[in-house]
Amino acid sequence: MxxxxxxxxxxxxxxxxxxxxxxxxxxxxxxxxxxxxxxxxxxxxxxxxxxxxxxxxxxxxxxxxxxxxxxxxxxxxxxxxxxxxxxxxxxxxxxxxxxxxxxxxxxxxxxxxxxxxxxHKPSRPDERDRIIAAGGTISTMGVLRVNGILATSRTIGDGSMKVKNYIxxxxxxxxxxxxxxxxxxxxxxxxxxxxxxxxxxxxxxxxxxxxxxxxxxxxxxxxxxxxxxxxxxxxxxxxxxxxxxxxxxxxxAGVSLSSPTADGVGALERPQLSKMLDQAPDHQGWMLKQQSKAMFGVQSWQKRWFTLCRTQADARYDGSMHSNWQTGNYILQYFSDQATASKKQIGNKPIFLDPSYAARRETLLDAAGRLCLSVRDMYSGKVIVLACAAAGENDVSIWIQAINT
CATH class of the missing domain: 3.60.40.10 (PPM-type phosphatase domain)
Structure with a gap:
């Protein structure tokens, strides 16, 4: 995301x-x-x-x-x-x-x-006039777009559109x-x-x-x-x-007020985390995890065994004199397989989900449109994108409902 x-x-x-x-x-x-x-x-x-x-x-x-x-x-x-x-x-x-x-x-x-x-949209009269005066065009492709590309008329970046100040x-x-x-x-x-x-x-x-x-x-x-x-x-x-x-x-929907440590647990010590995870997962199963970096411009996915645990207790982090932050209700973890998950209580990089943020989207995955779920780790600020491991499954929909409840 x-x-x-x-x-x-x-x-x-x-x-x-x-x-x-x-x-x-x-x-x-x-x-x-x-x-x-x-x-x-x-x-x-x-x-x-x-x-x-x-x-x-x-x-x-x-x-x-x-x-x-x-x-x-x-x-x-x-x-x-x-x-x-x-x-x-x-x-x-x-x-x-x-x-x-x-x-x-x-x-x-x-x-x-x-x-x-x-x-700032090309439908705004003053923006439309500026775009046309610069030699740009406005066309409809679902929504009005500048030169058939951008649905917004002002951005940071988009260098190719700034050669002639279209945006x-x-x-x-x-x-x-x-x-x-x-x-x-x-x-x-x-x-x-x-x-x-x-x-x-x-x-x-x-x-x-x-x-x-x-x-x-x-x-x-x-x-x-x-x-x-x-x-x-x-x-x-x-x-x-x-x-x-x-x-x-x-x-x-995802502010992170602490710094992640090397093991990805963030401001929590592992003994405290173990106590919070002393229970059976609320949800678990095979999911596809989007790799953080695309190779050669092609996005790849990793099949992992995921567990979603509701915390038994809250952990609070005092971020500053102005605000503090409390962990979300769920901790997401992933393992190489189910057997590993049953042996290890804590995965390599536990993900503390902010329950105020869980966005879903449609995407193309292996030429099949599947529902994807984007979640954010409160401590690292990283976004994790998940998808069903097989076409037709509704695991992601269930997890969206769980996280947003």
Missing amino acids: EDSFDFGMMRGGITFCGVYDGHAGTRAVNMLKDKLVASLDAGLQGIDFSRTAEVDRIIKRVVCQLDDVFVQEAKEHKWHDGSTATTIMIKDKRMVVANVGDSRTILCRLGQGEALSHD TCEPEMTHHTIEPGDEFVILASDGLWDVVTNQQAAEIVCKCGSTSSAAKLLIDEALKKGANDNITVAVVDLRGAYSDKPPPAVGS
Whole structure:
């Protein structure tokens, strides 16, 4: 899966959160995760967020510089990767939203959903005019696409589409002063917004007791409505900006606040993990695991025996003074075969599933369309893609239901 997100604290008390929706590979998304926060941190040091024009200029410069370097490298290596980016930065009571592409950020205020960003699509009149003025075309292939290729009119990466500026990386900014009544901000890839309206999302989040459960319910709702694209959601609690005891700042569909150790267990020690796994698996069976790297451009799959265990106890990791994280309800493990699984209580790389994130998708596997499940390891941040071991099986559907229950 090519969706991702980022959350952290920058110098000067700036809170950052971003959602990225990649396509044609993960390089553009990985570049954003590696470089965007650090570059913004350097550029915005000492800048008063009330100086909106200067803030906008710095953000545009940072994004365009990162895009220029990435596009040049992509041309040299013949990469075609690209990504959207919808981000927020909060300093005191001032928030700036920077958006590139069709991921979206909305504000939940007094139970109402208000857009803080505007999707960059070729159907937007101003975007259409810009594309045509640059010599580009807009055609319909299921949806409107720039030159018959991209369904979004602004991206980071996609160097071949920027030779004549058919698309641009320039972000659009929105400034907002946080005040009583502002409750949450939702950032999500278009997989959510394709099937859930701003108002529906706001109503779901405002009924939840925590941002983590809110993110989970949003993905649940999208899946119920037939979402057929990858989904990443982040929910940010704004109420701490005007309360004496701020609640946790963010809950997300996969935020990882700890660093993985060499054995992949993360912040948990193996004795504690053994105690949590002292039970028979809730689900087990043969599944296909997508290899993390494609060989010669062809994606390959490994057949493994998987076990899915519901934890007996929660394990909490204190990530920072602003937030903490609690493990999901399930631990996913895989072994070479069933016999090995019966002898070993702990696999080589236990995967702590965040129950607020489990996205399914249709894909072609061995020339047969099969339902696939993407899950994220809370500690490493890695995405694991699973599929049924044989055509016609419904194991993945069962596991989707289990993880999202």
